[in-house]
Amino acid sequence: MARGRKRKFKPDLPAHIDQAALPRGIYWEENRWYVLVDVPGRRRPRKRTVAYADALLSELHAIVEAQKSPDTVGSLEYVCRKFRESTDYKALKPGTREDYDHHGEIACRYVLKDGALLGALPVDRMTVPGVQRLVEAIARGREASPGHDAVAPRPSTANHVLRFLRMLFNWGIRMGYCTKNPAQGVRQAKEKKDAKMPERQPFALVLAFAKERAALPLHSKGACPPYMPAVMVLAYNARLRGMEVTDLTDAHALKRGIRCNRLKGSRDNVTRWNDEMRWAWRWLRDYRAKRQDAHKRPIPLRPELRPLLVTQTGTPLARSTLKTAWQRLITAAIEANVITAAERFALHGLKHRGITDTRGGRSAKQDAAGHISPQMTDLYDHEEMEVDPPSAREDDELAFDDALETW
Known part of the structure; x- marks a missing residue:
């Protein structure tokens, strides 16, 4: 050579x-x-x-070698790979691992102004201003330019990437893969506090619309996935995220209710059965049996290995599939004039609706949602509290009556 x-x-x-x-x-x-x-x-x-x-x-x-391979010792890509090989990573729930993988990939594949990938940059050469610019760039989005497609603003994604990097660098310091945490002290992007929670009437209209479209033959014009009405019922009544619904298995069905394994740091709890939840669970269970029998799928003996939500071929329903199905359903409801575009709501908005409709005070809603802090419940509870005026003393009431007589 x-x-x-x-x-x-x-x-x-x-x-x-x-x-x-x-x-x-x-x-x-x-x-x-x-x-x-x-x-x-x-x-x-x-x-x-x-x-x-x-x-x-x-x-x-070392710098020249890092340009040849982004997986060079000490680079962001390298620390991410080491984290995925660790026991700490393997001890996480599948949903958390998937979330970390996704946002780690966003950070590593981010293209710098000079064309290099952020994943090839050594962590010890990263700075707080550099990570702050990364967060701002993802939150702001990117306009179309030569060699790049336009990217919509994603402040929520930017904050998820920041939280992942903070965790990753702290882990890397403990394990000796880096010596500093350049994500510490970086300010989060400002997110819109738009929960896209449905009002009660639009929610009821979309649920009825979903039941109507789910009754149509599969793949026929206007049909929606048959499982969608049951998913809406469980997401609202059990106050679950969409991905928490897809994680349900037969092991979550208890005599007293549904055991809800909540993600993102919330506490697990059990939501007692009501008629709607019983209907949804039985329907999904029967639908799964039909689809698995039609495609000769083996049925696992252990209940935790039997997912409640399946596709028409009897395989476990992926989170991305549910997201796509929801967007098609809500778009079809708008096109059919069931709701207006302004009344559009997210699947996650059903959790907001369920927490808001929970009876009792803020403490009861916090327990029902499994939130660790009251501040998190404040983000989900949109009900205006009704309070009594301060009680007046007896002598103040007499003075007030005397004043009325003089008037």
Whole structure:
């Protein structure tokens, strides 16, 4: 393999650098070390600064190696991979692992201005301002540009990425894969407090519409997945997220109610049965038996291995499939003039509706939702509290009556 011509001696290079041992692909200019990176939409490569005058020769070699493989020791991609191999990761619930994988991928695949991937950057070279710019960029979205498609603003996703990075770097410090947490001190993106909670009438109309469309033959025009009405009933009555509904198995059905395994730090609890929940559970169970029997699916003996929600082929229903089915249903309801576009609501809004409709005070709603803190319940409870006026003392009431007589 040809190594190219020998480097010329440069007197302005740092004196502690052996110029003959410099790695290929790194250059010196105006008190900085840089590499050339190809950027989509540009004819010439862009100079990307990777180090300054105090960098050691060993560090320059490590930087060049990092450009070749994003999985170099110490890079963001490397720390993410090590975390996925750890016992801490394997002890997490499947939903949490899926959430971490998704937002870790967003961070690692993020393209910097010079065309490099953030995953190739060593964690110890990341800074608080750099992570803050990452959060702001994801929250703001990206307009269409050469080599890139437009991306809608995603403040919620930006905050999820930030929380993942904070956790990842703290873990990396404990395990010795990095020495600092550049995500600590970064401010979260401001999210719109729009729960998209349905009013009672639009909720009832969409539920009736779902039952009507679910009764149509599969794949016929206007039909929606048969399981959708039951999903809406469980999400509202048990105050569940959509992904928590897809995680339900036969092991969650108890004599006294449904055991709700809640994600994102909430406490698990048991929601007592009512007639609607019994109907939804029996319908989903019977539908599963029909679809599995039609496709000759084996039935696991252990109840925790028997998911309640299945597709028409009898396989477990994926979270992404439920999200897509919901968007099609709510869009069809708007097109059929069942609700207006302004009344559109999210599947997660049914959890808001269920918590808001829960009887009792704030403490009862917090227990029903499994929230750790009252602040979280405040985000889900949209009911206006009715309070009594302060009780007046007896002598104040007499004085008030006397004043009325003089008037």
